[in-house]
Amino acid sequence: MAIFIGLMGVILSACIHTAGSNQNIGLCAEDKCTVLGGQYCAECATPGEVPINGACIPIADPRTIASGCEDSAGASLGSSAQKCGFCRGENYFLHEGGCYSILFSPGNSICSNAVSGYCTACADGFFSNTVSSVTQCQACDTTCATCSGGTAQSCLSCQTDRFLVNNECKECSDQASTGIEHCAQCAQKSGTLTCTVCKEQYFLSAGKCASCASNCATCTSAKPEDCTVCVSKYSYDLATKACVQTCEEHASDQLNARQTCAPR
Structure with a gap:
């Protein structure tokens, strides 16, 4: 250590x-x-x-x-x-x-x-x-941010990746507990749950998590050109506006936010 x-x-x-x-x-x-x-x-x-x-x-x-x-x-x-x-x-x-x-x-x-x-x-x-x-x-139990006791059933508030249900902290994406599908971080106010951050390959849209384009890790919309970071080992091709595994022969990987296929 x-x-x-x-x-x-x-x-x-x-x-x-x-x-x-x-x-x-x-x-x-x-x-x-x-x-x-x-x-x-x-x-x-x-x-x-x-x-x-x-x-x-x-x-x-x-x-x-x-x-x-x-x-x-x-x-x-x-x-x-x-x-x-x-x-x-x-x-x-x-x-x-x-x-x-x-x-x-x-x-x-x-x-x-x-x-x-x-x-x-x-x-x-x-x-x-x-x-x-x-x-x-x-x-407190590791799922709690604050608590009244040491068990998972005595939470008063939750970490950002969970929300409170009857003094238990459930994962934001736990749909069985009214969570939001594919949600990574959430906030709870006046009994209303709101997703604040979606899991990888999803983006926030009208309070829900929608899919990014194929092989895109983070994005601002489902459009391929709105991909901000490709998944591991993929690069963003400016010509085709898509995340590709291998850049064309006339281009090279340019290491930046989304590792772009840039002209040689």
Whole structure:
């Protein structure tokens, strides 16, 4: 997995559990790459390292100190600590054994507001699971944009490729659920579903998806001359106004938006 070092040395993306991957961060304990779909670490493999913004950092490191990571009793970390129990740093919150900042990724994709080391408002894609009056953010089902619970039946809004039906997000093209045939992205307003983007080889026409010309991937109408991109391995022939597999001998492939057969 790629590693990026952001502002103030905060790790932006990493869950490393094999030696030699990166010298700036430690190793995650086995089966503990569980945060945000396995991208970040919940518990470190090496005693004396704790998850800060999802990566394993030594307890004496300035990043750990800034987070205010403490043990579950609220005391200073011992030399064998491998996860956090409290986060006292400003704008930090506790999440799955680590301290995360709402100012940086990945913390800002989980929580939008933190008070006294706890998240008080979950970001879109997460829902609040209140335990002992403290908000814990848990991930929505992947089909949901926002939700009230972790199942596919608890969506409040959907990703752009789906629409809401009785708290479930159905694919825009799901005709069994009143979807629009060949629709890739859609919008729902006042109970009315509208297609905004059609699947490849289709274009929007009067709210529906109509077929492009033969071998055309994207177009503005069904007319061959309105093809904007041909399908893979095809080029647009200016003479015949069609997508062809091979340009004529007098022409060559000119690589542009629709890879045109251009005069030599």
